[in-house]
Amino acid sequence: MGLKFDSLRCTACMACEMACGYNRDDAFSMIVSSIVTYRNREKKNYFGLMLKESENLVLARPEKLEIQRIGVVDENVEADPAAKPILLRQACDLCEGTEGGPLCIRLCPQDVISLAD
């Protein structure tokens, strides 16, 4: 079980990032989120989502979904500097124990995120 993304529906609103931090801290704090909106290529309008799972880093890019194994370096793939901070964070636990399921799914206004088997 994990999260899946319809990244072309994403509008980079950060609701998922805010929801994830809230679920961890019962407060508004985004530095602990397991999901991050990458939005630093603003002039290119290039945005998507990154999710840290226990073993993988999921990159929901607009052109494709990419799953990178954490700790495995692929010399053919240029490292994404935006990914570095998220690697220090806790992995997504699908909001274990939270009534209603993952909060990022509930608070995403565009239904970008859903549960996958």
Added chain:
Amino acid sequence: MEYLSSDNIAIIDLSSSEVKSEELSEDLVRDRIGGIGITTQLYERFKDEDPIVLGTGMLTGTSVPGSSLGVITAKSPLTGNVHHAPFCLFSAMEMKYAGFDYIVIKGAAENPVYLWLHDGIADINDASDLWGKSPWELIDIHVGLRRILSEELIQLLTIGRAGEEGSDLAQILVNCWPSGDRWGFGKLMGHKKLKALAVRGMGIFEVADPKGFIEKCAEVLSEIKKGAFLEKRGCIEFPAALGQEDIRDWIAPLVHRHSSCFNCPYPTNTFVKYNEDPKILEETDVEEPGYLITDVYGLLGFKDLGLSAENACRMLEACARDGIEPVAASQLLRKTGKTDLDSLKNALASLTGPVESIATSKFSSWIPPKPIFGDFGLPADGSKDAEWWERRQAVAHIFGIHPIFALMAPELTEDVLIDLFNMGTDLDITQETLDEVVADICQ
């Protein structure tokens, strides 16, 4: 203020380079709620020192749908009156997470400076090397402040050449895109020798009733998602929805993707590409492929000059590079009789004003004047639109709700906003409190 707040008002004196910090008192919030309720009061307190006051709402940066609004309250050099310019995208959210609920900027620096706001600290930094740079250079990740400060997610409120030169057309931009400043606040920043505010927030703010607050937000969002705008996207939808000219087919060949301001269910921003194929989704080496339309009236202004969609967007870009308010620019350029792109671009440099059609309302004409998509139960003849709009804007600017999204979401009633405020803060404001603050602001 313990909840939904950084508990911090920064008082920055550019003349003396002094920065003071005040707590945001519970009594002040109880009386004035927040947003323009408090920026107005701070403006009055410091009005002899020609302040620019920035503020967020208590709901800004939270899970409340549309909670992306920050406001700039100042006296317009164009009207001589106090107005409230909205700023959105991610800048207001970052300001709050950076540890600032309100910022008062008074006095003027002797030499160019910028403010670096982070971790509850306000640094006044030398901007001699930045003066003369365009907002597009300033936000650039390779050469701008994001590079200089080693932080890729910095958000800027900045001015361009127009503000530096004291033009009436000068606008404060968010990063390199137009804000809701229609009153020459960019000229004020230039007068203060203040090139930019750079903000980045990694803070935390607590909620009095965390479970109740988030459940209420999820419930409201669920209702909003049943709304009429669900499958619509971008500001390019607004003219047709408002009964004006339908520009969707005209602009469609350039449209890349639409994006939202922080936690805004409707993506109000439309990115167009004209330096590469808009259908390309991959990141390419083209650093500046196009332009983010945040102000549909600016686009309409250049369309009305008879320009193609591409050239109208190129004019928007030219305005943004100079920090010029695009609606005012298009009105003045019409008088020149010029119609080709190069002549119009060249004419921008010599535009000085005076600006026509200045909004006299407290709130920005960047915001459409009536409901978009949503049904607020107003008479079809439009007779109540203006009165309703002013009240709706006052409420949105008090709580921190995106002012355009507020025109789409009847589900965000005043009752709902008051409930969320009370659940989040453990205060107990009432409709009477809100009515008093609105009456004071709109008088």
